[in-house]
Amino acid sequence: MQPTIQDNDLVFVDISERTIDIPGIYVIDVHGRFLLKRALILSDGTLVLKSDNRDEFPDEERIDLRRYADTVNVAGRVKAWWTLRQG
Numbered sequence: 001m002q003p004t005i006q007d008n009d010l011v012f013v014d015i016s017e018r019t020i021d022i023p024g025i026y027v028i029d030v031h032g033r034f035l036l037k038r039a040l041i042l043s044d045g046t047l048v049l050k051s052d053n054r055d056e057f058p059d060e061e062r063i064d065l066r067r068y069a070d071t072v073n074v075a076g077r078v079k080a081w082w083t084l085r086q087g
Contacts, residue, residue: 001025001036004052005081011036013076020047025078030063031071036078041065047072 005011005025013027020026023040028049037049045065051057063072 001038001051002053005036005078006083008084010082010084011078012080012082014079015076017077018074020074020077027075027078029073029075034075037061039074 011027020039020041023038026037026039028035028037028039030049035049037051039050040048042048047063047065049061049063065072
C-alpha cells in the first residue's frame with residue numbers, strides 16, 4: 001500500500017467491520033491469502049481491489065462476488081496506521 005502505508009507500519013484494524021459497506025482500506029482473506037487493499041463493491045456485485053503502489057501493482061483485481069463470495073472474507077477495515085520514523 002505504499003506510499004500510503006509503509007512496510008513495518010503499525011496498522012489499526014476494526015475487526016468488527018466484516019463487510020465492505022463503504023470504499024476504504026480493508027484486510028481481506030482471499031483464498032487463504034491476507035491482503036491489505038483499497039476495496040469497494042460495485043452495484044453489480046463486483047469486488048474491486050486496488051493497491052496504492054501503482055509501480056509494482058498497476059492492475060486492479062475484480063472478483064465477482066455472485067460466484068466467489070465463499071472464497072473472500074473481510075477480516076476488518078483499516079481505521080488508522082502509524083509510521084515510526086527514526087532520526
